[in-house]
Amino acid sequence: MVAADVGFAEASWIMVVKSLVIFAVILGLVPMILLLERKLLGRFQARYGPNRVGPKGLLQPLADVVKLLSKEAYKPDAAVPILWAIAPALVILSATATLAIIPFGDVADGNVGLYGIDVSIGILYAFAFGSISFYGLLLGGWSSGSKYSFMGAMRSAAQLISYEISMGLALLGVIMMAGSLSLVDIANAQADTIWYVIPQFVGFLIFMVAGFAETNRPPFDLPEADAELVAGYNTEYGGMRFGSYFMAEYMEMVVVSGIAAAMFLGGWHGPGPDWLGPIWMLAKIMVLICLFIWVRATLPRLRYDQLMSLGWKVLLPLATLNVLVTAVLVVVT
Amino acid sequence: MPDAPGLELIAHEINSRHEGAIVGTAFEHGQAVLLADPGLIRETLGFLRDEPAHAYRFLASVHGADYLPAAPRFAVHYELLNMPRVERLRVKALLADPGDDGLPELDSVVDLFPTADFQEREAHDFFGIVFRGHPDLRRILMPEDYVGWPQRRDFPIGGEPVIFTATEDTVPGWTR
Amino acid sequence: MNPTTRAPDYADTVRTPEELGRDAIGRTEAQVIGTSPIERTAIEREEELFTINMGPHHPATHGVLRLLVSLEGEVVRDLKPVMGYVHTGIEKSCEDKSYWKAIPFIERMDYLAYYSNMAAFCGAAETLLDLEIPPRAAWLRILHLELNRIHSHLVGLGTSALDLGAISMFWYCFRERDTILDLFEMSSGQRMHTRYFQVGGVAEDIPVGFARKVREFCALMPGRIAEYEALLDHNEIFLQRMKDVGIVPRERLLELGVTGPLLRAAGEPWDLRKVEHALPYADFEFDVPIGTVGDNWDRYRVRLAEMRESVRIIEQAVDGLPEGSWIADERHVVLPPRHELATSMEALIQHFKLVTEGFRVPPGEAYFPVEGPRGEYGVFLVADGSAKPARVHMRDPSFVNLQALREMCVGGYVADLIANLAMLDPILGGIDR
Numbered sequence: 054m055v056a057a058d059v060g061f062a063e064a065s066w067i068m069v070v071k072s073l074v075i076f077a078v079i080l081g082l083v084p085m086i087l088l089l090e091r092k093l094l095g096r097f098q099a100r101y102g103p104n105r106v107g108p109k110g111l112l113q114p115l116a117d118v119v120k121l122l123s124k125e126a127y128k129p130d131a132a133v134p135i136l137w138a139i140a141p142a143l144v145i146l147s148a149t150a151t152l153a154i155i156p157f158g159d160v161a162d163g164n165v166g167l168y169g170i171d172v173s174i175g176i177l178y179a180f181a182f183g184s185i186s187f188y189g190l191l192l193g194g195w196s197s198g199s200k201y202s203f204m205g206a207m208r209s210a211a212q213l214i215s216y217e218i219s220m221g222l223a224l225l226g227v228i229m230m231a232g233s234l235s236l237v238d239i240a241n242a243q244a245d246t247i248w249y250v251i252p253q254f255v256g257f258l259i260f261m262v263a264g265f266a267e268t269n270r271p272p273f274d275l276p277e278a279d280a281e282l283v284a285g286y287n288t289e290y291g292g293m294r295f296g297s298y299f300m301a302e303y304m305e306m307v308v309v310s311g312i313a314a315a316m317f318l319g320g321w322h323g324p325g326p327d328w329l330g331p332i333w334m335l336a337k338i339m340v341l342i343c344l345f346i347w348v349r350a351t352l353p354r355l356r357y358d359q360l361m362s363l364g365w366k367v368l369l370p371l372a373t374l375n376v377l378v379t380a381v382l383v384v385v386t
Numbered sequence: 387m388p389d390a391p392g393l394e395l396i397a398h399e400i401n402s403r404h405e406g407a408i409v410g411t412a413f414e415h416g417q418a419v420l421l422a423d424p425g426l427i428r429e430t431l432g433f434l435r436d437e438p439a440h441a442y443r444f445l446a447s448v449h450g451a452d453y454l455p456a457a458p459r460f461a462v463h464y465e466l467l468n469m470p471r472v473e474r475l476r477v478k479a480l481l482a483d484p485g486d487d488g489l490p491e492l493d494s495v496v497d498l499f500p501t502a503d504f505q506e507r508e509a510h511d512f513f514g515i516v517f518r519g520h521p522d523l524r525r526i527l528m529p530e531d532y533v534g535w536p537q538r539r540d541f542p543i544g545g546e547p548v549i550f551t552a553t554e555d556t557v558p559g560w561t562r
Numbered sequence: 563m564n565p566t567t568r569a570p571d572y573a574d575t576v577r578t579p580e581e582l583g584r585d586a587i588g589r590t591e592a593q594v595i596g597t598s599p600i601e602r603t604a605i606e607r608e609e610e611l612f613t614i615n616m617g618p619h620h621p622a623t624h625g626v627l628r629l630l631v632s633l634e635g636e637v638v639r640d641l642k643p644v645m646g647y648v649h650t651g652i653e654k655s656c657e658d659k660s661y662w663k664a665i666p667f668i669e670r671m672d673y674l675a676y677y678s679n680m681a682a683f684c685g686a687a688e689t690l691l692d693l694e695i696p697p698r699a700a701w702l703r704i705l706h707l708e709l710n711r712i713h714s715h716l717v718g719l720g721t722s723a724l725d726l727g728a729i730s731m732f733w734y735c736f737r738e739r740d741t742i743l744d745l746f747e748m749s750s751g752q753r754m755h756t757r758y759f760q761v762g763g764v765a766e767d768i769p770v771g772f773a774r775k776v777r778e779f780c781a782l783m784p785g786r787i788a789e790y791e792a793l794l795d796h797n798e799i800f801l802q803r804m805k806d807v808g809i810v811p812r813e814r815l816l817e818l819g820v821t822g823p824l825l826r827a828a829g830e831p832w833d834l835r836k837v838e839h840a841l842p843y844a845d846f847e848f849d850v851p852i853g854t855v856g857d858n859w860d861r862y863r864v865r866l867a868e869m870r871e872s873v874r875i876i877e878q879a880v881d882g883l884p885e886g887s888w889i890a891d892e893r894h895v896v897l898p899p900r901h902e903l904a905t906s907m908e909a910l911i912q913h914f915k916l917v918t919e920g921f922r923v924p925p926g927e928a929y930f931p932v933e934g935p936r937g938e939y940g941v942f943l944v945a946d947g948s949a950k951p952a953r954v955h956m957r958d959p960s961f962v963n964l965q966a967l968r969e970m971c972v973g974g975y976v977a978d979l980i981a982n983l984a985m986l987d988p989i990l991g992g993i994d995r
């Protein structure tokens with residue numbers, strides 16, 4: 054049994070530098086994921102994708118961001134001013150905060166941990182901030198004063214409740230096997246044995262399905278269903294406020310992929326020397342993100358009632374069963 | 387299509403049931419036309435629909451027309467279809483122009499043929515024909531506050547002012 | 563899980579103009595102040611209803627259709643289509659054009675079924691002229707009508723899948739659509755709105771190499787359809803979204819005047835290609851696919867099967883294309899051949915007269931129906947003896963079929979509304995004309 058080393062503390066300046074580096078890397082990663090998604094979608098759909106801005110379209114995300122930044126900060130008359138402005142900030146805040154617990158490696162050279170923080174409550178921290186991000190969607194949708202946004206907000210609230218539970222239960226099996234909530238410990242626990250994706254395959258599937266729902270990605274993009282609700286909760290947003298929602302969605306993709314990589318795919322562990330650890334972690338994250346994109350290119354959207362029945366009637370019983378079986382096995386062995 | 391003698395038989399049959407419902411027949415280019423009395427149009431169409439020997443149960447199209455120099459100026463055509471026999475029959479109701487600001491009136495057949503709903507609204511919209519008893523007789527393609535009946539032959543082509551945002555307050559009835 | 567729809571009893575809803583409170587020119591209060599009855603009933607009857615205004619600018623309304631939808635949560639309780647946003651008065655404008663100049667107008671009504679529009683209009687004019695088109699022209703018309711049907715179904719399928727969230731289908735469908743547009747460009751010089759059909763036949767013979775390209779397309783298309791099926795038919799989400807959704811009984815569809823794939827999906831084997839003999843479809847071997855229950859799944863399957871059948875017809879048309887003239891030899895209607903203009907004074911005068919004044923059509927009226935991708939395209943044409951039609955009316959299937967939307971949607975979810983609308987496949991250019 055391993056336990057989070059709560060006694061370990063770094064110098065404050067290291068923590069500051071570390072958070073800056075992680076933030077910079079992820080913030081740099083998001084536009085790259087954006088470009089990757091558009092390029093990949095293009096290939097999936099028998100077309101080129103962006104290829105005009107910069108060499109091979111590499112500067113397209115930059116152009117997008119500049120466009121969003123230069124747009125007028127428009128606010129509809131019916132919107133509730135403060136909430137309307139806070140909502141996108143909440144979403145991006147929670148996504149950034151959750152990033153802190155994604156580990157890219159263990160403690161290197163005895164004094165720098167390659168992660169934001171290694172809290173003992175680990176994954177619960179991620180859930181806590183994940184819930185806050187839904188406040189962002191809910192408040193944004195409600196305070197927009199638009200009926201479409203309102204429906205999107207209601208859908209996102211229902212989706213949160215339905216899928217958060219399954220997601221937590223799906224991870225419980227891993228937590229029981231590793232005996233720790235800390236992502237660093239869970240990743241370390243997979244170093245010498247097989248990755249948890251094999252014994253906890255059901256848990257992995259449930260986590261990924263629920264992860265798609267948590268990030269509002271297709272086929273669970275009901276809160277923003279562009280065909281029915283015309284982008285749902287962010288119908289009325291424009292400029293960088295819309296950009297925040299957009300960025301946050303991709304950061305949440307990174308977070309979900311990161312948690313999945315750390316908990317099921319062995320984290321930074323992989324063949325090769327130790328310094329390859331962070332690269333392994335990034336590679337695993339990118340593979341999972343490609344899965345997100347692939348699914349988006351393939352699957353149609355679920356209907357509201359189908360989403361609910363999938364969450365409550367399939368995922369939840371399955372996740373519970375998974376926890377029970379794992380618990381019995383853990384106790385027996 | 388019923389052939390020319392068959393058309394006469396149908397006309398005779400309807401007239402024996404509803405006196406004066408059919409005022410004439412025409413058979414041109416292989417298409418059979420019954421000229422119906424507009425006052426008895428519901429009886430005529432109902433008969434053609436319900437009589438088992440005819441059973442024109444499908445109303446393919448309803449459209450208005452304006453034969454301006456002619457005396458009964460307007461007409462409403464009902465393109466009936468018997469699907470099993472693949473027979474088409476056009477019932478044409480000629481409507482006189484009441485003059486001044488009056489509108490020609492005709493009974494609605496929406497309860498007999500629900501498909502006539504939109505199409506009667508369209509005929510109303512373009513020719514100003516009032517279908518009595520239509521459940522929701524409003525303009526359908528022109529703006530709801532439009533004045534005039536644009537497909538009448540005496541309605542000029544062109545000259546329709548184009549409304550832009552900058553000039554919308556010049557439109558009568560404009561409210562913010 | 564799917565609340566069933568109760569067909570409204572029309573007898574209950576019929577009211578006299580007095581009851582409706584009409585003014586002197588037949589306008590209701592609703593017309594004057596610009597609210598619709600649906601809004602008022604929502605206020606009076608059920609305060610819990612949530613009325614949203616879908617469109618005219620909405621990504622899933624396939625144009626500028628506006629739907630006033632009363633929702634109870636996510637369930638549609640009432641729906642009223644409002645249209646006319648792209649009404650451009652084409653029927654009226656046609657009255658100001660000579661017959662052969664009206665053809666480009668007619669094409670632009672249903673902008674995905676331009677060949678059907680043209681075929682109906684030219685057919686009506688030919689009926690009035692008692693003009694027989696030569697066999698080669700008829701076969702070329704069939705060839706293009708069927709290409710057009712595939713084209714229209716591809717756009718319909720792609721946008722429907724897009725509405726359901728399967729974004730990639732859109733691109734696959736448009737890839738094949740583009741090859742069809744290339745064929746149109748080859749035969750007529752235009753990709754859309756080709757004005758290829760001419761009163762008396764077709765405008766021009768097909769160019770060298772067209773037949774080969776068509777055969778290539780026919781060899782390609784069934785495989786592509788199989789790809790679509792592979793992507794959608796076994797997709798559990800797609801199946802759940804389509805099956806048992808938007809069912810309207812066959813009898814009700816007939817009452818509502820619905821034609822085309824919608825009607826066939828409900829099990830009624832009604833196809834004008836099989837029963838009307840204005841075009842020699844009888845010389846072709848093809849089946850009319852029909853559905854069983856008439857849900858969205860059947861509608862989708864019927865359209866896919868129709869594409870396959872159309873490929874069969876196209877193959878037969880290009881293989882058995884009769885030799886001969888592609889346009890009737892009626893010099894008072896059709897333009898003289900180009901080469902005669904340099905040598906024959908009479909031909910030049912004829913050409914000048916036809917281009918400037920156009921041909922005259924004897925007085926009369928005719929209704930000419932054609933089976934298009936969405937159902938019965940019927941042109942009602944009144945001629946007054948001059949060179950311009952006195953009345954052109956297009957019985958557009960989208961316009962008539964739209965009446966079934968309410969019954970397809972009421973009691974279902976708002977997401978099903980989108981699916982129903984996509985499967986209804988209305989073209990607003992045709993509805994508004």
